[in-house]
Amino acid sequence: MSTDNTLQAIKFDKEQVALSILDQLLLPYPTTYIPINTIEDAFQAIKKMQVRGAPAIAIVASFAVTVDTHLHLKSKDQPRTVAQLVSSIEYLITSRPTAVNLSNALTDIKKLVLQSFQPGDEVTSKVFDLIYKYSVALFEDDLANNYKLGDNGVSYITKILQQQNFKGPFSIVTICNTGSLATSGHGTALGIIRSVHQQLKQDLGKGFWLDQVYPCETRPYNQGAKLTSYELKFEKIPFTLICDNMVTSLINTLNVQKKSVKSSSAPVKFIITGADRIVENGDSANKIGTFQLASIANQFNSRFSEEEKIKFIVAAPRTTIDFETKTGEDIVIEERPSNELTTLKGPVLSVNEAGVTEVGEKLTVGIAPPDISVWNPAFDVAPHDLIDAIVTEDTDAFVKNSNGEFNLRV
Numbered sequence: 001m002s003t004d005n006t007l008q009a010i011k012f013d014k015e016q017v018a019l020s021i022l023d024q025l026l027l028p029y030p031t032t033y034i035p036i037n038t039i040e041d042a043f044q045a046i047k048k049m050q051v052r053g054a055p056a057i058a059i060v061a062s063f064a065v066t067v068d069t070h071l072h073l074k075s076k077d078q079p080r081t082v083a084q085l086v087s088s089i090e091y092l093i094t095s096r097p098t099a100v101n102l103s104n105a106l107t108d109i110k111k112l113v114l115q116s117f118q119p120g121d122e123v124t125s126k127v128f129d130l131i132y133k134y135s136v137a138l139f140e141d142d143l144a145n146n147y148k149l150g151d152n153g154v155s156y157i158t159k160i161l162q163q164q165n166f167k168g169p170f171s172i173v174t175i176c177n178t179g180s181l182a183t184s185g186h187g188t189a190l191g192i193i194r195s196v197h198q199q200l201k202q203d204l205g206k207g208f209w210l211d212q213v214y215p216c217e218t219r220p221y222n223q224g225a226k227l228t229s230y231e232l233k234f235e236k237i238p239f240t241l242i243c244d245n246m247v248t249s250l251i252n253t254l255n256v257q258k259k260s261v262k263s264s265s266a267p268v269k270f271i272i273t274g275a276d277r278i279v280e281n282g283d284s285a286n287k288i289g290t291f292q293l294a295s296i297a298n299q300f301n302s303r304f305s306e307e308e309k310i311k312f313i314v315a316a317p318r319t320t321i322d323f324e325t326k327t328g329e330d331i332v333i334e335e336r337p338s339n340e341l342t343t344l345k346g347p348v349l350s351v352n353e354a355g356v357t358e359v360g361e362k363l364t365v366g367i368a369p370p371d372i373s374v375w376n377p378a379f380d381v382a383p384h385d386l387i388d389a390i391v392t393e394d395t396d397a398f399v400k401n402s403n404g405e406f407n408l409r410v
Helices: 039-048 054-074 082-093 100-116 125-163 189-199 223-235 244-256 290-301
Strands: 010-013 018-022 033-035 168-174 208-215 268-273 277-279 284-287 311-315 343-351 357-366 379-382 389-391
Touching (some): 125 311, 189 208, 208 223, 268 290
Antiparallel strands (some): 343 357
16 A cells, blocks of 8 residues: 555556556545456456446456466466356456446457357467457557547647637536546546646647636546546646536536636636447447536537537547447446445545644445435436537547537448
């Protein structure tokens, strides 16, 4: 355990074939890495949300299959068949049904193995080599694509601001955590924000600059408060944390009344979210509350002029697009345990005589009556008609055609 800040969520030793992940349930306080040696370890880490974020989940799952296979080959246990390996991979897919990256990556591994080997064959070093190469490439490609995605987000944002003849400081709202902690590094939606902060500074003379980021706390699990705030603070990007239900008041204050929130009066020009699954028509499943943000932007935009409008952006790698599912109505929405909504977990904080905050024992505190009925969907679906652009690692952002439809297959 360490108190040092880090944005490295996944550690994979290529030589030792060893995997450990940052336990994100403990952030933003202690930094603790936990080993992932088996497929079951990965299943539990994903289910418990010790690792989260669609790209990171897929990477951890793929590395877990790699490590599990490697350790099984090193052991003197009974030989494993390809069919048994495939069965365990299918089991791992069920750890997070809404995240299409997980299913896509593990399905790819299954296909690779079954293309070269029969179900009854023994799992050998040749099987391992296939899985190892795929997993390492998945990690490295995700990192490279995140930087491309960030640059493409900057290009889209720059084009919109120029079209609107906007001048001065602007703000961005985001939800959940979509940064380095949710990916191999840099991030998707938060990666765009990170790139915007780097490339659209006031002293660069473009006439507009990012002044403030507003991360939503993201109930019931508070990934925005715990993780996105952690990343923004680490990167020294100016931000102000808000509750999920403050966005309407925030936009009304900044954009309509032209007043300040804290020290910033920069209007909200963009809402940027990640995605766990984007289906063929552009409907996007993401952390619960995303649909609400899209609806809020749409409500304000119905009264705003073209120059005043807020653009709603979904940011995700191409691997998040599910062409097998036609519309958002067919997306399976995971329901989380009720105690995530009725309790809060965190360490006891105290200030010592020197004025330094000390982090104590982690406790669970009840905030609702016990044994009540709770509905706790982890995700909702923002319909494509409320989405202005889908930004991937491809050269241009996907925008709707004259019929109001996305063509994501281009």
